[in-house]
Amino acid sequence: MSLEETLNKIWQEAEKEFTSVKSLSELENLLIKYLGRKSYLANFPSLIKKLEIEEKRKIGSLYNELKRKIENLYRQKKEFLLETNIKFDFEHPGREIKVGKEHLISQTINKIFDIFIQLGFSVVDYAQIVDEKENFDYLNIPPHHPARDLWDTLWVKNRELLFRTHTSCFQVPVLKKYGVPIRAIIAGKVFRYEAIDKTHDFEFYQLDGISISENSNLGHLKYVVEKFFERFFKENLPVRFRPGYFPFVEPGLEIDIGCIFCKQRGCIICKKTGFIEVAGAGMVHDFVLKSAGIDYKKYQGYAFGFGVDRLIMLEHGIDDIRILHSSDLRFIRQF
Amino acid sequence: MKFRIKDLEKYLNKKLDWEKIASELTMKSFETVYNDGILEVDILPNRYPDAASLIGLAKEVAIIKNLISKELKINNLQSKAKSLNFKVIVNSKLAPYYFGRIILNVENKPSPGWLKEFVEFYGFNSINFLVDLSNFVMIEYGAPLHIFDLDKIKGNIYVRLAKKGEKFISLEGKEYELQGDEIVIADKEKILGLAGIKGSKTAEIDLKTKNIFIEAAVFDPTKIYQTSRKLNLKTEASFRFERKVAPIRALQALNRVSYLINRNLGGDVLRKIFGEKKLRETKIKFNFDKVKKITGLEINKKEILKIFKKLGIKIKNDQLIVPLERLDLQTETDIVEEIIRIYDLNKIKPIYESPLREIFIEEDIVFNNFLRKILTKAGYDEGHNYSFYGEKELQGLYRLNDVMRIENPRESVVDILNPRKSVVEVLNPISENYKYFQSSLIPNLLKSVYLNQFNFKEIKIFEISKVAYKEISVNPRESVAQYNPRKSVLNPRESVVEKYHLGIVYASKLTPEEILKELKGVLNFIASELCLNLKLEEIKNEFLTAGIKIDNVGILGLIKKKILSELDIDLNVGVIELDTNTLKKRSVMKKVFHPWPIFPQIIRDLSFFIDEKIKFSQLKMEIERLKINYLQEIKLIDVYFPQNSEVSNLKSMTIRFIFFHPQRSLTDEDVNLEMRKIEENLKSRYGITIR
Structure with missing residues (x-):
């Protein structure tokens, strides 16, 4: 076979092989096979050394052309292989990601905690089964006082203990445990002897906060409440104070926020007032500080409490508390 | 509590925009809704003594609207009739105030339409003129009254504790057996009434009643609360006594009802007011700086003094003297609450307070x-x-x-x-x-x-x-x-x-x-x-x-x-x-880093049948005892009980063996040798069959 024929044959084989190659690593091997240090073509110049000048020039240029052609073949194929050519319909729903969901109540309580931590509050926990002193007496709600009727109590049999009717029962214990100054919140289950309907349940969730220092006052309360609702609803909402009565605060306040549904224009949810009642608050009563053994002439502060369920229902447009309190996966997996 | 506007307006000098008043009351006093001539007010429990009445609410409206509320006619009517030989003996622990008055020769009759309509709106059944008037005045002044038929009382009146087993027959004729801790009104023979809760048939007012004894009292709230709960007897009167009744309002109501009876039903109002005594004023030391301390708001003294004037708070010898009916005002803080709510709670400005201590979250x-x-x-x-x-x-x-x-x-x-x-x-x-x-x-x-x-x-x-x-x-x-x-x-x-x-x-x-x-x-x-x-x-x-x-x-x-x-x-x-x-x-909650081997591991799985009673943990101990070379870890990969009957007492087990050498790459030969040792041992000791 003449050299020219050999070169032609190499080209034919190379063309065939480069066309059929499927992967980048095969392609690299092919390149080595044809143009690598040990290849026939790498050795070719020494073969034509002895040829006539004219013959040498002719074969030499054929050789150079072949090398260029193989290199081209390699480059084209490499470009092709680096390009992924697939067909995909992006309306495909995608694979279902299977993770568990924290219940919306837990998510919300943690969201509330995060906001209050940024506002300088520590987070504490307390018993759900408490005695009358903690739930009532310490909070200036003496026995046989009509104020007790504000809370329909669920009692432990024999009446020695009860299921806490409000998270406010943490106030005196937390002051006793940590002393002053302190700023702390608690969130959790509370219990009432109450009929169940769309907006009431006998077991539900409350949040309570307290701040006691030498100065904590209603201005500080206003700051905390405004910031909290602004961050919770991610919206600038007006906050309104009204007179209220809770035996453990003096002055006592009701807190309203601008209706999030109608932007204070008035709707069914806010009964056309433009405001929604969301919390009770006030300055901690001297009696409570006394119960905790704190010098009430030196220390003072505010406390507030609200229903966690109500905030969740407002935020997410849930109209039945029983759905929130069920473990229905159709509900849990939505959030 | 619901009020008719036409009633309220009688105690104010003006026609007013009640829609607007309702929203102002909501912001400064009590949550209030106005609807079609009726004002529904959610009176706070501590404000019951002064505000849960026509006079009281009118006064509240007057305060927030800068009006003057009308004084009512309670002219002192004194007849020439001599006082009777009749005494009221009161245990003052049970009834700190027990005012009473006698009217002779009244002519009781059915109530006129306006009165009937009035008492029915405020939640009572119309009985007769006398009884309805006492309820009328209770709504006017907020102090419950009770009228006894004097001719049905034998001797003096006693305000005392019930005796255990004593019977009380209510106006409806229902009988209650008492335990001994209830307050009763009695004569020397029988119980005339369950104090502060309900009257008895025994001294009931009827159309034939001529001579009456009117009671305007303040009973111990705790006792009323207990008795009312125990007997499951809740009345308008008990509700009010539990929330405290202001002695001044009791006295005013007594005089007012005497005046109204005399004007409408005639009779001689006797001069003597039983149980009359000087009412003690509440004095409060007040430091004006306290307002800022609690509200964070600077309110000037002039403004505060204006508010005091509206509220009827007087200053005497550097102390505040609060109106007699404001039983809720006892401390300096109570006064601050009054100032700020009248001034405007919503003028309170948000103030940032830096964290008070290191923030923590409980474990x-x-x-x-x-x-x-x-x-x-x-x-x-x-x-x-x-x-x-x-x-x-x-x-x-x-x-x-x-x-x-x-x-x-x-x-x-x-x-x-x-x-x-x-x-x-x-x-x-x-x-x-x-x-x-x-x-x-x-x-x-x-x-x-x-x-x-x-x-x-x-x-x-x-x-x-x-x-x-x-x-x-x-x-x-x-x-x-x-x-x-x-x-x-x-x-x-x-x-x-x-x-x-x-x-x-x-x-x-x-x-x-x-x-x-x-x-x-x-x-x-x-x-x-x-x-x-x-x-x-x-x-x-x-x-x-x-x-x-x-x-x-x-x-x-x-x-x-x-x-x-x-x-x-x-x-x-x-x-x-x-x-x-x-x-x-x-839980230690602390993870320790485990470096991975430099030289490759060799993994071998062994699947076999074994007696179902034998546990992997047993096998593991056994193998560990063999001191197998290069063996790093033994893991149970799978275990199951085959369903077919031939191997009914056997279970299938797959164990993974992981070998490695810290200094060199292991060869298959190295591992094969060790695996053979393991297999042979398991075969001889436990009779396993390799799958």
Whole structure:
């Protein structure tokens, strides 16, 4: 076979092989096979050394052309292989990601905690089964006082203990445990002897906060409440104070926020007032500080409490508390 | 409380825009709604003495609207008739104030239309002119009155405690047997009335009544509260006495009703007012700086003095003297509350206060949230259930918890055979289904399986919630549980313990074996995330088909078919319950880095049949004793019980052996030699058949 024929044959084989190659690593091997240090073509110049000048020039240029052609073949194929050519319909729903969901109540309580931590509050926990002193007496709600009727109590049999009717029962214990100054919140289950309907349940969730220092006052309360609702609803909402009565605060306040549904224009949810009642608050009563053994002439502060369920229902447009309190996966997996 | 505008306007000098007043009252006094001539006011309980009346509310409106409220006619009417030889003997502990007056020769008659309409609007039945007038004045002044037929009283009037067993017959003719701690109004023979609550038939006013004794009293609120609750007798009067009645209003009401009776029904009003005494004023020391201290707001003194004037607060010798009817004003802070609400609560400006101390989050909260992360990563959804269950769960499902009650087995004795003794029972449950506070999370988790099985084929739910139970301490001086014990007063050795549990339920159509494998995987995942080493111990239980006790921390098992069918659950269900408190204490929460080998490992799996009684842990110990070269780790990969009968006493096991050498790459020959040693040993000792 003449050299020219050999070169032609190499080209034919190379063309065939480069066309059929499927992967980048095969392609690299092919390149080595044809143009690598040990290849026939790498050795070719020494073969034509002895040829006539004219013959040498002719074969030499054929050789150079072949090398260029193989290199081209390699480059084209490499470009092709680096390009992924697939067909995909992006309306495909995608694979279902299977993770568990924290219940919306837990998510919300943690969201509330995060906001209050940024506002300088520590987070504490307390018993759900408490005695009358903690739930009532310490909070200036003496026995046989009509104020007790504000809370329909669920009692432990024999009446020695009860299921806490409000998270406010943490106030005196937390002051006793940590002393002053302190700023702390608690969130959790509370219990009432109450009929169940769309907006009431006998077991539900409350949040309570307290701040006691030498100065904590209603201005500080206003700051905390405004910031909290602004961050919770991610919206600038007006906050309104009204007179209220809770035996453990003096002055006592009701807190309203601008209706999030109608932007204070008035709707069914806010009964056309433009405001929604969301919390009770006030300055901690001297009696409570006394119960905790704190010098009430030196220390003072505010406390507030609200229903966690109500905030969740407002935020997410849930109209039945029983759905929130069920473990229905159709509900849990939505959030 | 509902008021008719036409009544209120009689006590104010002006026609007013009530829609506007309602919203102003809401912002400064009480939540108020105006609708069609009626004002509905939610009077705060501490303001009942002064504000829950036409006079009182009119005064409140006058204060916020800068008006003057009208003084009413209560002309002193004095007849020439001599006072009678009649005394009122009062136990002043029971009735600190007991005013009374006698009117002779009245002519009682049915009420005229306007009065009938009035009392009916305010919630009373119209009886006759005399009785209706007393109710009219109660609404005017907020002080309950009671009128007795003087001719039905034998001798003097006594305000005393009832005697045990004494009978009281109400106006409706209902008989009550008294216990001895009720306040009664009596003559020398019989009870005339249950003080502050209801009158008796014995001295009832009727159309023939001529001579009357009018009572305007202030009774001990606590006693009224107790008696009213005990006898389940709630009346307008008892409601007001519980919330306190202002003595000044009682006195004013007495004079007003005397005037109205005399004007409408004639009669001689006797001069003597029984029980009349000087009413003591409340004096409060007041520092003007206190306003800023509490509200953070600078209100100038002039403004404050203006507010005092509106409220009728006088300053005498550097002390404040509050109006006699304002029983709620006792302290400096009470005064600040009055100032700020009249000034405008919404002028309070938000002020930033820097953190008071280092911020902390209590351990339980952090740990529970950590568990939530672990379980959701494992693909479980979090449920929130009620904390209570009923008799069925106590009887059947409770037993599970016997195994759970394991935390200080030496120090405490829990009567596991009698769950009734340790369960925390509710005195007044919402329904029979919520009679007991849960001592295990499993029963309510099973309910959520039941609820979800109609919509989901695979249910993975966890819950972190409190459980509670009673514990009896062997040594009464020692607290049984370290965590939040509630000592019983009745039995000092008994305490109620509550703590957080983590409950996990897995339900699906898969085989029981697959269910247990899933839960075992979950348990391993929890243990590894918490860096825990848990010892497992098989248990027999009425509740579980197959179960293990997890190292005094909890249990894992498969719920018996029988129980599932009682609950109408049509899936296979497995559960885990863990005591998070113990879990937290044991957990080190610190992971140590393990470097991986430099030279490649060689892995060999060995699958074989073996006697079903032999455990992997046994084999593992055996192999470890052989001192096999280069063997780094032995793992159980799979174990199952073949269904065909030929190998009925055998189970199939796959064990993985991992070999490596710290200084060089191992060869197949190296490992083959070691594997042969292992195989031969297992064959000779346990008669395994290689698959």
